[in-house]
Amino acid sequence: MTDTASLPRRNGSAPALRLAKRVAGLALTLAATFLGLLAITFVIGRVIPIDPVLAVLGERATAEQYEAAREAMGLNQPLWVQFGLYVRDALSGDFGKSLVTAKPVLEDVARVFPATLELATIATIFGVLFGIPAGVIAATRPGSLADQLVRLIGLMGYSMPVFWLGLMGLLVFYGELGWVGGPGRLDTSYEFMYELDVPARTGMILIDTALAGQWEIFANALSHILLPAGVLGYYSMAYISRMTRSFMIDQLGQEYITTARVKGMPEWRVVWVHALRNVMVPLITVIALSYANLLEGSVLTETVFAWPGLGLYITHALFSADMAAVMGGTIVVGTVFILLNMLSDVLYRLIDPRARA
């Protein structure tokens, strides 16, 4: 402890300054992207053929009432002022009220988001656990049967509609075999137990029930999440294994690998320790990207599995013409997407010493 503290600091404050500059740059990009996101939803909101004033007042309003409401909603202002108001509201977390639930959109989104997060997380774990080994094995024997198989599985993942695969999964594993729970997060009988006995700490059923020691509900929730997470995880696996394979082939051609082999290192150690460690660096970006993509894939998957997450919330809002909810949900997904992209970029710089310089 004292040793490291007494060491002279090289470069003085230069790295700190560089870091501050980079953080400022990152924040600026983030702000610009977020503003763009708001601009897109604002434009979409303006082209809807629904008059926002009439939607609130109804069609029997008098001309004076109409004008008063129009003024109160800021719609008589120039467009750029309206956009300014829109940004101000969004920044303070005000995305309007949902017509269906009559609650602030942000509150609704906060309630349904953990379900999506839980699903996407388990799916990513599947994707990483199967995708990385599959990609490594394919890369060590290019052109072999195993390689072809991994390639085929990947191509099938790029060609199958996610909602169809979900339905087929339900048909086989739930309808025919009865191995997994059906649609929804829990059986109906367990839903009441969950409401009553489990304190909602995170909103993620698996974590909440584990914390409360309710293992029976935990098992039921697990049987429900396995299939949708497996379906989403398959797409994540297809992407991760494909990228792992190409990164790994790159690494295995490097000179340090030859050196390790010449020194007599066992092949498994060369591949799974030395090469894999360097592959992990670009893979982090890939995993973050696939995680972000799962948020999107969840729209269709949640519809198939009646999973009460953000995707189902957005589609339900769409069909009730609840535009505030649609746009609020879109902004939240977009923001998470942007943040994940940024995060992967930052992590990449932190881990790879070459990118840091």
Place this chain on the structure above:
Amino acid sequence: MSGLRAWLIDPAPRSPMQARAGQLWLGWLRLARNPLALIGLLIIVALLAAAALAPWIATHDPYAQNLAGRLQPPLSPGHWLGTDEFGRDIWSRLVHGARITLYIVALVTVTAPVVGLIIGTVSGYFGGIVDTALMRLTDIFLAFPRLILALAFVAALGPGIENAVLAIALTAWPPYARVARAETLTVRGADFIAAVRLQGAGAGRIVVGHVMPMCVPSVIIRVTLDMAGIILTAAGLGFLGLGAQPPLPEWGLMIASGRKFLFEQWWVATMPGLAIFIVSLGFNLLGDGLRDVLDPRSATR
């Protein structure tokens, strides 16, 4: 035949047309070496044939209801893929649905790449503030989950095939803009561009007449690789009820209608999904093969 071959592989072509034909022939030979790409090509040709000859290939009218013969299983007499909840022949509906799928893919592929091409070349050629502004716009669209953005667009425009196409096109152009810009940056300093400029050509003429043609091949590769994605997105919108509307035999919509009978009459949802899967696989296989043929980096190796 041998005369034609000799003409095609002539190392000293006597006309631009002959040179181009020769290049095409060599490309075809390289593609033909890849069996998976050929399978993909075969699937696409079959899809085109099904769409073109739909009235002759279909065994029934795709809209003809027969409530007495509803939900017949596959391989029942007269309906080898079975019938749906209105007694409509699933095979005939799939064949006619190929037209809708191709219609959507064709419309998206003639709009999105053109938009991307214009934005990318303008951005790359002019550089500076134009470049920064356009690329920031592209990044914003790229930073957005595509399906969600398409959903929001359709929500604003209203459901229907044309609006679904518009929504997909609006979300599909950014990658093309990136590709076109990268390509533009490599050619804009070239001597032939300088020569055209010295002859007095304006910026518009240079971009449209001389830069864009150079970007077309890489954009085309990107498009073939994206076609499966377009089909899947369109099917997803159809499945959610935001794309084609009933009673159109759109495949995603057919899956949605079969969802109600999934556990008893599995074929209603399964068959259209298989169709989507096979066609997307075809585009993916062909796209992979084409990339190997057309990508200059892999060709020089």
